[in-house]
Amino acid sequence: MNTLIVKELKTQEEILHAFPVMKQLRTHLNEVTYLDLVKEAQEKEDYHMFALYDNGEIVAVVGFQPMITLYYGKYLWVCDLVTDSTKRSKGHGEKLLSHVHEWAKANHYETVALSSGLQRTEAHRFYEEKMNYDKASFVFKKSLI
Numbered sequence: 001m002n003t004l005i006v007k008e009l010k011t012q013e014e015i016l017h018a019f020p021v022m023k024q025l026r027t028h029l030n031e032v033t034y035l036d037l038v039k040e041a042q043e044k045e046d047y048h049m050f051a052l053y054d055n056g057e058i059v060a061v062v063g064f065q066p067m068i069t070l071y072y073g074k075y076l077w078v079c080d081l082v083t084d085s086t087k088r089s090k091g092h093g094e095k096l097l098s099h100v101h102e103w104a105k106a107n108h109y110e111t112v113a114l115s116s117g118l119q120r121t122e123a124h125r126f127y128e129e130k131m132n133y134d135k136a137s138f139v140f141k142k143s144l145i
Contacts, residue, residue, distance in 0.1 A: 025082035060092040078114035
């Protein structure tokens with residue numbers, strides 16, 4: 001019996017329930033900052049957060065936002081994607097990212113794009129080999145603080 005369910009997280013309680021998994025990716029965040037950023041991103045950036053549940057337990061979380069640029073056109077930017085470290089290599093990331101692809105198609109987006117930290121070589125292999133993503137660019141950042 002398939003017990004996997006994908007659900008959009010909209011309420012504060014649902015979003016907080018995903019924090020232990022998201023914290024594994026966004027280690028710099030505390031619960032209060034996390035909640036504030038998610039709510040602001042939902043209100044101002046149309047950020048969507050989905051969780052993959054297995055028997056009622058969150059095993060993976062994804063956050064994305066619709067964007068438009070001259071380079072990609074109309075696309076979804078995956079801001080956050082993480083599978084619980086104790087639940088990896090079971091197809092959870094693939095299921096959740098495939099859900100994002102389906103959401104994008106249903107909402108008339110042409111592309112899904114993301115960035116991944118240089119150190120995350122296993123994630124890179126997943127994106128390229130399992131999910132058929134192409135390496136399109138490097139992402140650069142400069143801290144102004």
